Amino acid sequence: MAATSKAQCAKCEKNSGILTCDGCLVKFCRRCFNDHRQDLSKELDNVVYEHDMVKQQLETPNENDCHNLFKQIDKWKKDSIDKINQLADQCRTDVVKLLDKNKDRLMDRFLKITNRVRKGTDDEDYDERDLSKWINDLKELKDELIESSNFRVEEDKQQSSWIQKITVHEDFRDQLKAKDGNL
Known part of the structure; x- marks a missing residue:
């Protein structure tokens, strides 16, 4: 019988890699696989925390002084x-x-x-x-x-751009992303 060489654990490089993570496709020994799962669990906690922070921001009413547009x-x-x-x-x-x-x-x-x-x-x-x-x-x-009759104050109707008018627009690309669920 031919001896088969086993892949080593990618983390500790001491033991045989008997388990493969479906996410990163790396082989681990039993102990390192458990450590890898604990690391993933910690990352999931961070995702849940960020999720909760975004949810809180979405549920908070808009305040006039906090948003950059205001x-x-x-x-x-x-x-x-x-x-x-x-x-x-x-x-x-x-x-x-x-x-x-x-x-x-x-x-x-x-x-x-x-x-x-x-x-x-x-x-x-x-x-x-x-x-x-x-x-x-x-x-x-x-x-x-x-009341002097030889001078007066009048508006210059021709200079309408002296104070620039501002408008608010929704970016068309963002609308498409939102429809596709990519935002």
Whole structure:
């Protein structure tokens, strides 16, 4: 009879490999096979733990501050508000400059009215028409001081992309994977 050579245990290399693991197709002796099964049992415990963690996340209601998509939306909102605040500050600065410039122009008109009133008073050379004209001029000046008619604030309808609109989309590839159960 011919002697048959037995395969050695892949783990300890001392004993004969009499049992083969169907998963990894490695031959083990009885003792190493039992150790291998214990290692697999520990790995199964890890799988069960990860499974339970994913299940817990799936069962927990979505919270607005934890998901990355919500963080992206919040960042867009903050950046957009910052842009609006910067533009509003710039517009306020521009309005102050225009008001100052307008006030200087109005002051010149006021001084001219003042000179005419003083001259009329000093010369005692005025009548009802002059008084009416001076009152009208002062009223117009006062109205322009309160509400300037030579400038205004308006929206630029042409620049719609100043604040980028965001939208939420579902990736088509992920939909296919979910249908196939590969996700």
